[in-house]
Amino acid sequence: DGGITQSPKYLFRKEGQNVTLSCEQNLNHDAMYWYRQDPGQGLRLIYYSQIVNDFQKGDIAEGYSVSREKKESFPLTVTSAQKNPTAFYLCASSIRGRAGGVGRNTEAFFGQGTRLTVV
Amino acid sequence: QKEVEQNSGPLSVPEGAIASLNCTYSDRGSQSFFWYRQYSGKSPELIMSIYSNGDKEDGRFTAQLNKASQYVSLLIRDSQPSDSATYLCAVNIGTGGGADGLTFGKGTHLIIQP
Numbered sequence: 455d456g457g458i459t460q461s462p463k464y465l466f467r468k469e470g471q472n473v474t475l476s477c478e479q480n481l482n483h484d485a486m487y488w489y490r491q492d493p494g495q496g497l498r499l500i501y502y503s504q505i506v507n508d509f510q511k512g513d514i515a516e517g518y519s520v521s522r523e524k525k526e527s528f529p530l531t532v533t534s535a536q537k538n539p540t541a542f543y544l545c546a547s548s549i550r551g552r553a554g555g556v557g558r559n560t561e562a563f564f565g566q567g568t569r570l571t572v573v
Numbered sequence: 574q575k576e577v578e579q580n581s582g583p584l585s586v587p588e589g590a591i592a593s594l595n596c597t598y599s600d601r602g603s604q605s606f607f608w609y610r611q612y613s614g615k616s617p618e619l620i621m622s623i624y625s626n627g628d629k630e631d632g633r634f635t636a637q638l639n640k641a642s643q644y645v646s647l648l649i650r651d652s653q654p655s656d657s658a659t660y661l662c663a664v665n666i667g668t669g670g671g672a673d674g675l676t677f678g679k680g681t682h683l684i685i686q687p
Contacts, residue, residue, distance in 0.1 A: 487674045496577070496661060496677035497617070504673060512674060544616055551673045557624050560605050560665050562675055564616040 456481045460545050460565035466573045467532065467539060475530045475568045477545035485551035486528035487562065490514060491542040500543075503528055504551035532570065543568045575600045577664050579678035587686050592649040594681050596662030599643070605665040606638055607675065608647045610658045617661055621647060652685045659683070 458479045467473045479486065485504050489497040499512030503522040517536025522528050528547075532539045544567050550559040576599040586592040594608075605624055609617035623629045623636040623645065635648040645664075649656055659682050663675040 485673065489674075489677075494581075494679070496679040497663075497675075498677075499674045502674045510673065557605060558622070560675075561607065561619060561622055562663075563619060567616045 458545060458547055458563060458565035460543075460568050462568060463566065465568055465570045467570060468573060470534045472531055472533050473570070475532070475543055475545075475570070477528045477530065477565060478526055479528075479547045479565075480526060481547060481549075481563070482525070483547035483549050484525070485548045485560075486522070487546045487548075488512075488518075488520065488528070488530045489544045489546065491544060497544060500530065502551065539570055540572050541570060543570055575603075575664070575666060575676045577662055577676050577678040579660075579662050579681050581679055582682040583684050584681055585684045585686055586652050588652060588654060590652055592652045592656065592683055592685070594647040594649075594660050594662075594683065596645045596647075596678055597643055598645070598662075598664045598676075600664070600666050600676075601640075601643065602666045603640075603643075603664045606636070606645045607663040607665075608634075608636060608645075609661040609663060609677075611661055611680065612658045649683075654685045654687055657683060657685045 461476045487502045488500040501520045503509035519531045545565045546562040548562045608621040611617045621636040633650045637646045659680040661680045662678040
């Protein structure tokens with residue numbers, strides 16, 4: 455079955471520690487995204503990538519880093535510089551990014567999420 | 574700054590009635606519009622997309638778009654208790670400047686009363 459897989463489902467981070475969230479897709483989608491969701495809030499864009507070896511900052515990129523070495527994978531690292539990392543992290547992908555047109559190419563599909571808690 | 578506004582609710586609707594969810598957006602360059610359903614503790618699920626003015630129907634769901642008024646809505650007919658969830662409106666501004674990705678509203682919490 456094609457889909458987007460995030461791991462782990464739950465993650466606990468100690469103060470000052472970097473952690474990496476995994477996101478893998480087998481949909482052959484070009485574009486991938488990372489969003490953060492806080493309780494009672496909408497999703498906010500952290501980073502996005504429209505193509506392999508390229509990625510751009512979203513609205514709340516400070517304290518986060520990403521890489522896109524393979525089309526299928528877009529890992530997110532939450533660094534110690536992120537002062538309030540406790541949140542629900544969601545990875546998504548679409549056939550194309552905005553540069554590839556509009557319509558169905560930009561429909562985004564989500565993984566099951568990773569819930570990160572600082573302990 | 575792109576903005577997508579939704580009434581947070583909760584919106585309470587009797588079972589079998591029509592649930593009407595509304596969304597406004599600020600960027601006139603927006604070209605693609607989506608409705609996601611999110612159950613508590615789960616990730617969003619795409620349920621409707623609409624790209625041109627008018628209505629689009631899919632089963633019990635109808636999406637309505639009015640670009641002149643910068644307004645998009647979702648109607649759920651014959652509401653079922655399983656429709657109880659948070660509904661997120663999302664907008665993509667299409668080609669042009671600014672970040673890629675969807676801009677989301679904060680969601681409307683819908684409760685279907687048996």
